[in-house]
Ligand SMILES: Cc1ncc(C[n+]2csc(CCOP(=O)(O)OP(=O)(O)O)c2C)c(N)n1
């Protein structure tokens with residue numbers, strides 16, 4: 001166990017690439033296809049994100065929490081978390097879920113909150129979940145996934161399972177009660193989990209420098225009695241290697257660790273936010289120069305593994321896949337109105353039927369009832 005922990009620490013590097021994409025360390029021993037997949041997957045997530053933002057601006061869907069800029073975090077992580085392991089997330093990890101098994105159809109259905117949405121339209125858009133790939137529904141309430149993930153990791157340990165729970169949250173979430181109680185319990189119990197703090201510089205309009213007086217988020221780990229590492233979150237290789245090492249460390253029984261991934265939120269907090277009101281364009285320009293996609297494209301090009309034309313073909317292919325699925329989801333029916341009162345009781349009780357029937361009469365008068373919607377017999 002001790003040797004696994006030491007090995008994990010030795011495997012973690014702050015970064016593998018310069019901002020220009022030149023290697024500065026020995027690369028992991030992987031075939032070139034593995035590196036090309038990292039790029040292709042980052043491009044895929046960016047295409048998904050750009051399409052969702054356009055749909056929101058066109059009034060087709062209601063809300064997007066953009067993951068633009070964090071693709072290296074999401075891809076490096078998704079490729080490190082095995083299918084037996086779990087992903088507990090906040091607003092921006094839907095892309096990692098997508099790469100781990102959440103179908104694109106369900107992702108987009110959830111954005112439309114239509115009748116194919118597995119959350120049955122009862123969640124705000126951009127609140128995904130997928131049982132099959134161990135991705136629990138997440139809550140808008142900041143930091144609540146942290147104690148939930150720790151509890152699940154502790155339960156797994158009690159049941160003798162070998163799974164590891166990765167728990168993602170933002171820099172802002174480190175100020176929540178859930179962060180402190182989750183970190184403390186996990187360290188005391190030696191729970192099989194890895195805490196991943198995605199430091200994207202901002203919590204809505206609060207800059208990371210105003211969030212904490214600590215020198216880094218990673219160093220908070222020391223107070224709880226676990227290792228903490230800070231890694232370049234715009235380098236998918238560094239993210240992948242660090243998270244893989246800490247997951248295996250946790251699986252060996254050595255307990256939890258905290259991984260801080262430093263990246264940047266390129267867009268506003270959400271599609272409802274205007275960041276020009278509170279942040280300096282110079283900072284955005286600086287991070288635009290550190291964009292993980294062109295950086296990794298330069299790395300692949302220098303290696304002779306993927307040139308600009310091949311990268312463009314990948315992008316066009318991804319957009320075709322995404323557009324085809326958008327057309328399917330646009331055409332899907334909305335959730336039936338009566339689903340509002342279903343699923344809580346085995347049979348809808350009389351008082352809810354009456355309320356629903358009143359509501360249904362109004363919807364009919366306003367032309368908002370759908371074919372198939374109908375009043376309950378009383
Ligand atoms: C308990 C709680 N307090 C406040 C909010 C409002 N809120 C929503 S997102 C957010 C900032 C989150 O920032 P961070 O954790 O850094 O994640 P990011 O959005 O940057 O990914 C806040 C304060 C909330 N949803 N829940």
Ligand SMILES: [Mg+2]
Pocket residue numbers: 170171172198199200201202203204
């Ligand atoms: Mg943040």
